Every structure is written in C-alpha cells, then in structure tokens.
Amino acid sequence: MIELKDICAIYEDEKEVLNNVSLHIKDGEFVSIIGPSGAGKSTLLRLMTREILPYQGQVVIDDVNIVDLPSNAVPLLRRKIGTIYQDFKLLSNKTAFENVAFAMEVCGIDEHEINGDVPKVLDIVGLSNKMNSFPHQMSGGEKQRLAIARALIHRPRIILADEPTGNLDMVNSYDVVKLLTKINELGTTVILATHNREVVNGIGKRVISMEKGKIIRDQIVNGKYVL
Amino acid sequence: MKGHFRRIFMAGWTNFKRNSYLSFGTTGVMVLVLMLFSGLMVVNFLSSTIVGSLEDKVDISVYFKNEASEVEIGEVKGQLENLNSVVRVEYVSQGQALSDFKERHAGDALIQESLAELGDNPLQASLNIKADDSSEYPAIVEFLEANKFRSLVDKINFYENEQVIKRVQSISSGMRNWGFLATVILSVVAVLVTFNTIRLTIYNQRQEIEIMRLVGGSNSHIKAPYLVEGGMYGILAGIITLFVFYPVVYFVSPKVESLIPGVSLIGYFVSNGFQYIFLVVFVGVLLGVASSFIAIRRFLKI
Numbered sequence: 001m002i003e004l005k006d007i008c009a010i011y012e013d014e015k016e017v018l019n020n021v022s023l024h025i026k027d028g029e030f031v032s033i034i035g036p037s038g039a040g041k042s043t044l045l046r047l048m049t050r051e052i053l054p055y056q057g058q059v060v061i062d063d064v065n066i067v068d069l070p071s072n073a074v075p076l077l078r079r080k081i082g083t084i085y086q087d088f089k090l091l092s093n094k095t096a097f098e099n100v101a102f103a104m105e106v107c108g109i110d111e112h113e114i115n116g117d118v119p120k121v122l123d124i125v126g127l128s129n130k131m132n133s134f135p136h137q138m139s140g141g142e143k144q145r146l147a148i149a150r151a152l153i154h155r156p157r158i159i160l161a162d163e164p165t166g167n168l169d170m171v172n173s174y175d176v177v178k179l180l181t182k183i184n185e186l187g188t189t190v191i192l193a194t195h196n197r198e199v200v201n202g203i204g205k206r207v208i209s210m211e212k213g214k215i216i217r218d219q220i221v222n223g224k225y226v227l
Numbered sequence: 228m229k230g231h232f233r234r235i236f237m238a239g240w241t242n243f244k245r246n247s248y249l250s251f252g253t254t255g256v257m258v259l260v261l262m263l264f265s266g267l268m269v270v271n272f273l274s275s276t277i278v279g280s281l282e283d284k285v286d287i288s289v290y291f292k293n294e295a296s297e298v299e300i301g302e303v304k305g306q307l308e309n310l311n312s313v314v315r316v317e318y319v320s321q322g323q324a325l326s327d328f329k330e331r332h333a334g335d336a337l338i339q340e341s342l343a344e345l346g347d348n349p350l351q352a353s354l355n356i357k358a359d360d361s362s363e364y365p366a367i368v369e370f371l372e373a374n375k376f377r378s379l380v381d382k383i384n385f386y387e388n389e390q391v392i393k394r395v396q397s398i399s400s401g402m403r404n405w406g407f408l409a410t411v412i413l414s415v416v417a418v419l420v421t422f423n424t425i426r427l428t429i430y431n432q433r434q435e436i437e438i439m440r441l442v443g444g445s446n447s448h449i450k451a452p453y454l455v456e457g458g459m460y461g462i463l464a465g466i467i468t469l470f471v472f473y474p475v476v477y478f479v480s481p482k483v484e485s486l487i488p489g490v491s492l493i494g495y496f497v498s499n500g501f502q503y504i505f506l507v508v509f510v511g512v513l514l515g516v517a518s519s520f521i522a523i524r525r526f527l528k529i
Contacts, residue, residue, distance in 0.1 A: 049441065072445070079443035089438045093245045106444040111230060150442065 001027055002048065002158065002189070007057035009043055017043045018054065019213040025191065027157070030184040032200045033193045034225055035210035041193035044210075045160045048191075049081055050074050061158070079107050082151025082188075086163035088143040090135040090150075096122060097131045100150045107154055117153060125149045125179060141172030148179055159183060161192045165199055173199060197225040239455025249428050250460065256424040257464035257514065258471070260417040261507055265472045267410050268503070269492065273483070274406050276490050278399040285361045285392050287385040289371060290351040293321075295379035297352075303376050304354055310370065312363035317355040324350040351381060361396050418514065425457060425518035429526065436526045446527050450520070457519030461511030468507055472496075 002025040009018040018040045025031055033041045046052050047059050050066050058065045066077055083089075091099050100118045122128050125145040135143055144164055151159055161180060165173035177199050184190040194200060200207060200223070207223025209216050217226060243250050291300055300318060307316045319327070325348050332338040342349075358364055368385045371377065385392070429436075439449045473496070480493035496503055 051441070075440075075443045075445040075448075077443075078441065083441060089434075089441060091435050091438055093242065093435070098241075102439070102444070103442045105234060106439070106442065106448045108231075111234070 001025070001060075001062065002191075003058070003060040004044070004047070005058040005060070007044075007047065007054045007059065009040075009047065009052060009054040011052075017213050018047075021057075021213070021215055023208070023215065025189060027189055028184070028187050030181070030190045030203065030205040031192070032203060032205065032207045032223065033191065033210060034195060034200055034207060035227065036195065038212075039210040040213040041195075041210055042162050043213075045083075045162050045191065045193055048158075048160060049078055049083060075106065079103075079154060080156055080158065082148075082154075082156040082159040084144070084147050084151050084159065084161040084164045086166035088135070088147045088167075090143060090146060092135050095132050095134055096127055096138070096146050096149075099135070099146060100153050103150050103153050109154075121149045121153050122146075124152070126175075139172075140167050141169075141175060144168060144172065144176050145179070148176065148183075152183065156188065158189045158191070161190065161194075163194055164192070165194065165196050170198075174202075177203065200225040235451040236455055238452035239459060242452055242456045243459045246428070246432075249431060250456075253424050253428050253460050254464050254467070257421055257460055257511060258467045260421050260514065261464055261468040261511055262471065263413060263417050264510060265468060265503075265507065267413060268506075269476070271406060271410065272492070272495055273487070273490065274402045277487065278402050280489075281395050282361055282399055285364075285388075285395050286355055286357045287364055287368065287383060287388065289354045289356065289380055290382045290384070291353065291379050292381045293351065295352065295376075299376055299379055300352055300354065303371075303374065303379075306374070307354065307356060307367070307370075310367065312358050312360070312367065313356060314359045315355075315357040317357075319353045319355065321348050321350055321352045324348075324353065361392050361399070364392060418518075421514045422518040422521065425460070425515065426522035429453060429519065429522045433526050436523070440527070449527065450523055453519045453523050454516050457515035457517075458512045459515070461513070461515030462508060464515075465504075465508035465511035468511070469504060472507075 002023075004021055004023040007018050007021040008016065010016050017038075021040070021044065023044075033044060035041050043052065047054060048061065048066075050059075050069065053067060057067075059067055061077070061080075069077060091102060094102065097118055100121060101114050104114045104117065119128060119131065122131055125148055127142060127145055127149065130138060130142060130146075135146070138146065144167075147164075159180065164176050164180070168176065173196065180190050180192065181203065192199075192203075204222050206221070207217075207219045207225065209218075209227055211227065219226070289303075297320070304316050304318055307313050325342075328350060329339070329342065356367060358367060364385055368383055371380065371383060374380075436449055476492050476496050480491060483492050484490055
C-alpha cells in the first residue's frame with residue numbers, strides 16, 4: 001500500500017512542483033499518472049524512491065513514512081522497488097547480464113543464485129541472446145526491456161515506470177506496456193507516469209490526471225487519457 | 228565473506244580494464260607523481276650525504292702545554308667522553324703529532340731540515356674532539372674553559388675555526404630546511420595532481436554511480452570497487468616507476484660519483500631496495516585509494 005498525504009514539494013529554484021497532493025494506491029493496482037510536462041508526474045515517483053524529499057506531508061509505503069527514513073535505510077527501500085526510466089539508466093560499462101546481476105549483488109545475493117536467476121529474467125524480457133552485449137550495442141527497445149529485467153530481478157512488490165515508452169517507437173512501446181501489464185497480473189503494483197495517450201487508453205485501468213502540481217482527476221476504473 | 232571480497236575485487240578490475248583510456252591516463256599521471264617522489268628521495272639522499280660529509284670534517288682540537296702529563300690529559304679525555312654530545316675523543320701525543328707531521332710533509336725537504344735543526348719536538352699533545360652535532364661545539368668549549376685542568380690547556384682551535392663551523396652549520400641547516408620545505412611543497416602538489424586526476428576519472432562515471440544508488444546500492448557496495456580501482460592505479464604506477472627509475476639511476480650513478488666522490492646512488496638504492504620498492508608501491512596505493520575515497524564521497528549523496 002502506498003499513501004501520499006498532503007505532499008508539497010519544491011525544487012532548488014524554489015518553484016513548487018507538488019501542491020497538497022494526496023493519493024492512495026492499493027497493493028496490486030496498475031495506476032497510470034498522466035499530465036503535460038512539468039505537471040509533477042516524475043516528482044511523484046521520485047518521492048517514492050526518496051530521490052527527493054517533500055517539505056510537507058508524508059509518503060507512506062507499507063506503513064512506513066519514508067520521509068523519516070534514515071539515509072542508511074534508503075538503499076533497502078530502493079531494493080524493494082523496481083524502477084524504469086525514460087533514459088533507461090543502464091550501467092554503460094557493464095553487459096546486460098552484469099546490469100541485472102548488479103541489482104542482485106547489492107542485495108547480497110550469492111553468485112550461484114545470480115547465475116541461475118539472471119538468464120531466466122533476461123529470457124522473460126526476450127533478451128537471452130543479448131546476455132553479453134553492452135547497452136551501446138542494443139536498440140532502444142532492448143535497452144528498455146533490459147531495464148525492466150533489472151527492475152524485476154529481485155521480485156519487487158512495486159514497479160515505478162517513469163515515461164518508459166518516451167524514447168521508443170510504437171512497436172517497442174507496445175511490447176514494454178504488455179510486459180508491465182503481465183507483471184501487474186502477477187500481483188505487482190505498477191505505477192506508470194506517461195503522456196502517451198495510446199498507451200494509457202490501451203491499458204484501461206486507473207488513471208490519475210495531474211496539472212501544475214495538483215491531481216485534477218482520478219478515474220478509478222477503466223480510465224482514459226483525459227486532461 | 229570471501230566471495231564478497233572476490234566480487235569487489237573483480238568489479239574493480241573490470242572497471243579498470245573497461246575504462247582502459249582513463250586507466251592509462253590516470254596511471255600515467257601517477258607514474259609522474261611517483262617519479263617526482265623518487266627524485267625527491269634522490270635529492271634528499273645526496274643533500275644528506277653532502278651535509279654529512281661536511282659536518283664530518285668539522286672537529287675541534289685542544290692543545291696542551293708541554294708540562295701537562297699524559298695522566299692529566301687522559302683525565303680530561305675521560306671527562307669529555309662522558310659528555311652526551313661528544314661522539315669521539317682522540318688523543319694525539321707529542322711524538323705521534325711529530326711523526327704525523329713528518330709523514331704529511333715527507334716531500335718537503337725544507338721542513339724536514341728545519342725539524343732536524345730544531346732537535347726538540349715543537350709540537351704539542353692534543354685531543355681531537357668530534358661532536359654528534361656541530362652546534363654542540365660551543366658548549367664543549369665552555370665545558371673545557373670551566374675545567375679544573377684549564378691551566379694545562381694552551382689553545383683550543385675552536386676560536387680560529389668558529390666562523391668555518393658556523394658557515395658549515397648554516398649550509399647544513401639551510402639544505403635541511405629548504406630540502407624539507409621543497410619536499411613538502413612538491414609532495415602536496417603531487418597529492419593534489421593525483422587527487423584531481425582520480426576525481427576527474429570518477430566524475431566521468433558519476434552517472435553510473437547515480438544509477439547504482441537508484442537500484443539500491445549502499446555506499447559501501449558502490450565505493451569498494453572504486454577504491455580497488457584506485458589501488459590498482461597505484462600498484463601499476465608503482466611498478467612502472469620502478470622499471471623506469473632503476474635503469475635511470477644505474478646510468479646516472481657513475482656521473483654523480485664523478486661529481487661527489489664516494490657517493491654511489493645505485494649502491495644506495497640497491498642496498499635499500501626493499502624499503503624503496505615498498506615505499507613507492509605503498510605511496511602509490513595510498514594515493515590511489517585515498518584520492519578515490521575522497522573523490523567518490525561527493526557523488527554518493529543522491
């Protein structure tokens with residue numbers, strides 16, 4: 001369960017990006033957050049991984065207010081959440097296998113388990129033939145599938161996807177959304193921030209619309225891209 | 228635990244290999260820094276040798292009147308030897324002084340003839356005193372002046388040599404102080420150059436570090452491979468420095484020996500080879516690891 005209570009956040013230029021945002025997401029939900037650029041979608045996700053802190057309000061994940069989390073506990077929080085970004089955020093000097101393995105290594109998982117799990121998850125995202133390729137040797141769609149594999153590897157209960165289709169063509173976007181939907185069907189909470197109308201309308205689940213740092217609409221069932 | 232260390236080491240090694248251009252550049256800069264350290268060691272060795280040989284030439288002699296007996300001179304010698312500042316006291320009897328003099332001027336017929344004409348021994352018994360530091364001589368002279376056997380002493384040559392001793396002292400302390408200052412300044416410059424080079428290397432990888440943080444890497448997980456990488460720069464730079472330094476010293480050593488007789492650079496660095504190799508590699512590793520440690524800290528605040 002994720003709950004945001006009266007969140008206000010500003011960036012370094014003191015511009016307010018979130019203004020009194022409150023939100024409740026149940027376990028296993030698929031939530032699309034839509035809105036124009038600068039609406040505060042990415043900021044909302046960054047609050048959940050504690051990349052930034054609000055100046056007011058609470059971010060509660062599994063009954064823990066992560067705003068008060070000591071900094072040495074932040075890596076543990078991030079290991080429970082899988083994150084997918086528009087710019088993939090892959091380690092450029094590591095192979096596909098090593099990129100996924102790194103997420104397991106930081107959890108202290110032993111080599112034997114890593115060697116068993118990484119090929120399986122790369123197979124799920126259709127990258128079993130790219131195991132030893134570096135990110136610069138892969139296409140945009142492959143990079144994003146690799147990022148999804150990395151997000152999935154430690155079986156997180158929450159996946160945060162920030163514009164995952166932003167750099168992809170229609171075919172690859174469809175593949176990525178299909179993967180996210182499948183992951184959600186297996187019980188993982190998925191929060192997708194996007195401004196891709198076709199993607200959102202194709203999913204047909206909860207849709208939250210944002211504008212100027214506020215939630216302006218929350219369609220709980222069969223939501224559509226409406227601003 | 229063993230697997231954890233192996234993983235850290237392998238991650239550091241992989242980084243080192245895959246960032247070969249950066250690794251090459253950073254190692255190159257560290258080689259220059261370690262060469263500078265080695266150069267400072269050579270300069271320190273040469274200056275301390277020169278200072279040592281200069282100071283070794285400084286001593287004072289106390290000449291006794293002819294009525295002073297050997298027993299009385301022996302007593303003064305004993306008292307001097309008991310002083311902490313005195314390293315050595317050598318007794319030269321009248322006879323010994325004469326035979327030394329004759330030997331020294333064996334080729335000078337005029338002196339030999341003059342001595343023969345005199346018939347009597349004109350030279351005096353003396354004590355040659357060597358202090359562990361030339362600054363101690365005034366205190367030793369003061370001790371002699373206040374001694375109960377002062378009346379037996381004819382002359383202390385300190386007063387004639389005082390200016391020379393002071394000059395040697397000022398050259399020695401000048402070389403020591405300026406040498407120390409130069410070493411400190413150049414060492415600081417070397418450390419800053421290394422630190423800045425490694426900082427640039429890590430700055431180049433700041434996005435990687437940010438990603439590691441975002442996928443849940445703890446500070447120690449992220450830091451450790453970079454520290455290993457820093458250590459590897461140090462080890463490699465140390466080895467390259469040794470391979471360059473010893474042949475250079477080997478070729479330069481005879482030229483130095485022709486300028487400063489009795490000083491063998493290669494001899495010094497071969498006989499102290501183990502310490503030197505350890506020092507160069509240790510300084511390299513320390514510089515690499517410490518610079519990485521400081522440089523990476525600012526990128527771990529995401």
